[in-house]
Amino acid sequence: MSNMVETKELIFEYSGNEDERVTAVKKLSLSVKKGEFVAVIGHNGSGKSTLAKLINGILVPSGGKVFVDSMDTVNAENIWNIRQKAGMVFQNPDNQIVATIVEEDVAFGPENLGIKPEEIRERVDDALNAVGMYEFRGKPPHLLSGGQKQRIAIAGVLAMKPECIIFDEPTAMLDPSGRKEVMEAILRLNKEGITIIHITHFMDEAVNAHRVVVMEDGNIILEGNPKEVFSKVDKLKAIGLDVPQVTLLSNDLNKEGIKLSKDILTVDEMVNELCQLL
Numbered sequence: 222m223s224n225m226v227e228t229k230e231l232i233f234e235y236s237g238n239e240d241e242r243v244t245a246v247k248k249l250s251l252s253v254k255k256g257e258f259v260a261v262i263g264h265n266g267s268g269k270s271t272l273a274k275l276i277n278g279i280l281v282p283s284g285g286k287v288f289v290d291s292m293d294t295v296n297a298e299n300i301w302n303i304r305q306k307a308g309m310v311f312q313n314p315d316n317q318i319v320a321t322i323v324e325e326d327v328a329f330g331p332e333n334l335g336i337k338p339e340e341i342r343e344r345v346d347d348a349l350n351a352v353g354m355y356e357f358r359g360k361p362p363h364l365l366s367g368g369q370k371q372r373i374a375i376a377g378v379l380a381m382k383p384e385c386i387i388f389d390e391p392t393a394m395l396d397p398s399g400r401k402e403v404m405e406a407i408l409r410l411n412k413e414g415i416t417i418i419h420i421t422h423f424m425d426e427a428v429n430a431h432r433v434v435v436m437e438d439g440n441i442i443l444e445g446n447p448k449e450v451f452s453k454v455d456k457l458k459a460i461g462l463d464v465p466q467v468t469l470l471s472n473d474l475n476k477e478g479i480k481l482s483k484d485i486l487t488v489d490e491m492v493n494e495l496c497q498l499l
């Protein structure tokens with residue numbers, strides 16, 4: 222399988238006055254395969270959003286390379302193809318919604334791509350269906366809940382027919398039910414073949430990924446499948462990250478002599494393990 226996204230020894234420095242310069246990404250190399258679902262975790266300021274913006278071509282590398290489907294983000298003529306291929310969804314849905322009617326908002330991207338009106342209609346309907354928001358197509362976005370608005374923002378990206386979507390903490394401003402709606406939408410898109418890069422600080426969201434990448438001080442310090450990464454409880458705690466609550470609980474129970482598998486990641490797995498003790 223070929224790579225959807227590839228960074229090679231990527232460096233990014235925010236310029237400013239001499240003493241304000243911050244190197245936010247430091248020789249970071251990451252490959253994301255087509256169809257893969259990668260979660261990126263790391264505490265505040267570790268460089269996650271900077272990485273996302275470098276992949277999307279919003280920022281240009283200070284050193285090293287970023288390729289999106291083999292297109293180098295440094296070449297200005299690639300930028301529209303890159304943004305169409307790798308869409309981005311941000312934290313605050315209110316900052317991403319531009320129109321006063323849901324379906325007009327979703328049509329905004331394809332209109333800018335110069336797509337024919339009949340095809341725009343079809344793309345908008347498909348995108349709204351994919352996130353379960355078709356019945357809200359005629360509504361003003363400001364009447365929707367946070368989770369619904371975020372799903373509209375996702376539909377807006379989907380209408381551009383991306384192969385990859387980079388989510389930068391898309392659930393951070395949502396209530397638990399909104400988070401669940403958005404997470405389900407993301408999982409469904411990945412099942413349909415869209416490559417997902419999901420930046421999150423919710424560990425229970427990261428356990429859904431094929432691979433978890435842990436960032437610290439501008440680089441990757443740990444990566445692997447969720448079981449591999451979250452079994453490193455002490456290492457994660459040392460850099461101020463949580464592990465899923467059930468993983469902590471199974472660790473604690475093990476210390477108390479209750480023999481459970483140490484790599485439990487979900488409540489369902491915990492229930493199964495506990496039932497086997499009876």
Ligand SMILES: Nc1ncnc2c1ncn2[C@@H]1O[C@H](COP(=O)(O)OP(=O)(O)OP(=O)(O)O)[C@@H](O)[C@H]1O
Pocket residue numbers: 235243244245263264265266267268269270271272
């Ligand atoms: N526009 C900017 N100008 C200067 N420095 C910046 C800018 N944006 C971010 N930084 C700095 O770059 C580093 C990485 O920031 P970044 O936003 O990429 O981290 P993050 O992992 O996304 O953090 P968070 O979890 O808070 O979203 C931090 O030290 C931050 O202060």
Ligand SMILES: [Mg+2]
Pocket residue numbers: 269270271389
């Ligand atoms: Mg960020």
